[in-house]
Amino acid sequence: MPKHLQKDLEDLHRSLLRLAGYVEDAVVRATSALRSRDPDAAQEVVDGDHEIDELENQIQNNCLKILALHQPVAVDLRRISAVLMITTDLERIGDLAVGIAERVAVLARPPHVPIPDQFEAMTERTLRMLHSSLDAFVNGDPITAAKVIRADDEVDRDNQELIAALVARMKNSPELVEPSLSLFSAVRHLERIADHATNIAEDVIYLVNGEIVRHKPDALEG
Amino acid sequence: MPKHLQKDLEDLHRSLLRLAGYVEDAVVRATSALRSRDPDAAQEVVDGDHEIDELENQIQNNCLKILALHQPVAVDLRRISAVLMITTDLERIGDLAVGIAERVAVLARPPHVPIPDQFEAMTERTLRMLHSSLDAFVNGDPITAAKVIRADDEVDRDNQELIAALVARMKNSPELVEPSLSLFSAVRHLERIADHATNIAEDVIYLVNGEIVRHKPDALEG
Numbered sequence: 001m002p003k004h005l006q007k008d009l010e011d012l013h014r015s016l017l018r019l020a021g022y023v024e025d026a027v028v029r030a031t032s033a034l035r036s037r038d039p040d041a042a043q044e045v046v047d048g049d050h051e052i053d054e055l056e057n058q059i060q061n062n063c064l065k066i067l068a069l070h071q072p073v074a075v076d077l078r079r080i081s082a083v084l085m086i087t088t089d090l091e092r093i094g095d096l097a098v099g100i101a102e103r104v105a106v107l108a109r110p111p112h113v114p115i116p117d118q119f120e121a122m123t124e125r126t127l128r129m130l131h132s133s134l135d136a137f138v139n140g141d142p143i144t145a146a147k148v149i150r151a152d153d154e155v156d157r158d159n160q161e162l163i164a165a166l167v168a169r170m171k172n173s174p175e176l177v178e179p180s181l182s183l184f185s186a187v188r189h190l191e192r193i194a195d196h197a198t199n200i201a202e203d204v205i206y207l208v209n210g211e212i213v214r215h216k217p218d219a220l221e222g
Numbered sequence: 223m224p225k226h227l228q229k230d231l232e233d234l235h236r237s238l239l240r241l242a243g244y245v246e247d248a249v250v251r252a253t254s255a256l257r258s259r260d261p262d263a264a265q266e267v268v269d270g271d272h273e274i275d276e277l278e279n280q281i282q283n284n285c286l287k288i289l290a291l292h293q294p295v296a297v298d299l300r301r302i303s304a305v306l307m308i309t310t311d312l313e314r315i316g317d318l319a320v321g322i323a324e325r326v327a328v329l330a331r332p333p334h335v336p337i338p339d340q341f342e343a344m345t346e347r348t349l350r351m352l353h354s355s356l357d358a359f360v361n362g363d364p365i366t367a368a369k370v371i372r373a374d375d376e377v378d379r380d381n382q383e384l385i386a387a388l389v390a391r392m393k394n395s396p397e398l399v400e401p402s403l404s405l406f407s408a409v410r411h412l413e414r415i416a417d418h419a420t421n422i423a424e425d426v427i428y429l430v431n432g433e434i435v436r437h438k439p440d441a442l443e444g
Binding site for chain 2: 060061064067068069071072073077080081084088163167170171172174175177178181184185188
């Protein structure tokens with residue numbers, strides 16, 4: 001590989017990890033603002049999203065420039081293609097963190113709907129998936145990637161149990177319909193974050209094995 | 223522009239319009255299956271999604287190949303970059319159509335929650351936005367694109383009014399909480415389809431004017 005291509009790829013790598021750091025941080029802060037019903041902390045997540053968007057645009061432009069400049073083939077082409085796809089997933093996770101943060105205003109107003117402990121468990125599981133999917137990318141590790149894909153089933157179970165609990169709450173306490181609906185949206189956003197972590201893991205397997213596993217039927221979001 | 227680059231771009235164009243046709247059709251069929259509470263028609267949308275995913279992968283691979291082969295610059299580079307972004311939006315609209323179709327099973331079971339007329343109005347507005355955004359791309363027409371971006375405010379209003387009606391319904395009729403929640407999800411999906419049409423319109427403006435308008439704060443999805 002030409003030396004300047006290698007350097008460009010390393011720079012791309014570093015930008016992607018910086019984006020990943022911003023995005024993980026946004027998810028941590030949005031879910032924690034939700035659990036503590038803190039609208040100011042939530043607003044900071046909303047305000048910070050433009051940095052994620054800018055970095056996404058920058059990485060995507062760099063990918064296109066590298067493609068046009070170096071005409072990479074085989075594994076390098078696959079790597080840049082994977083960076084493009086992972087960047088899109090990360091940017092969408094950032095949007096979903098904003099979506100969670102935007103639910104905090106309603107949840108902070110009385111009457112308060114209790115936030116089930118399982119929301120925290122689901123959040124932790126989702127964050128672990130996201131972190132592992134990025135580790136798998138950095139290390140080119142398809143075994144960790146496969147574990148992330150399997151973990152998505154557990155998040156789907158959390159999601160279903162939380163939604164069943166919220167349905168019961170809305171039936172029994174009509175005065176809690178509005179905050180329950182906001183919590184429902186936050187849970188659905190979290191589930192979609194886990195779906196995007198799964199997409200990233202699938203991209204890692206594509207990168208390492210050249211096999212496309214994205215868009216398996218059960219990876220659809222609802 | 224070299225003749226073979228022009229031919230490759232024309233092929234890319236045609237594939238993108240084919241993808242757009244599939245995706246528009248999926249949205250029409252999913253929303254119509256919902257209104258008629260027809261689970262079989264809904265299942266066809268779910269089953270057809272893999273064609274959309276395959277065509278998306280194919281277009282994205284072709285974009286990367288053209289970039290590596292022809293090293294296009296300036297407007298051609300912007301055009302391929304726009305095709306990449308629009309393809310991603312179309313694929314996500316396809317997923318959202320599947321998400322709407324997946325809500326039909328619950329809505330088909332009694333007790334039936336009434337589906338407000340405004341759902342149809344919101345569907346029609348959203349489909350017009352999607353169609354116009356693609357027309358704007360084909361014709362390189364920033365005026366039509368700007369109209370699409372403005373129309374998103376109307377869809378947001380539909381969305382808010384429909385959700386207020388659903389909240390009232392859930393408060394007054396606890397036995398309708400589950401189907402109302404499915405309808406709520408379908409409405410949110412439709413609103414996100416309109417957001418993706420807005421993204422496409424923003425990409426057209428970028429393509430024509432070289433100005434990035436994606437990721438304006440109000441384009442965030444909730």
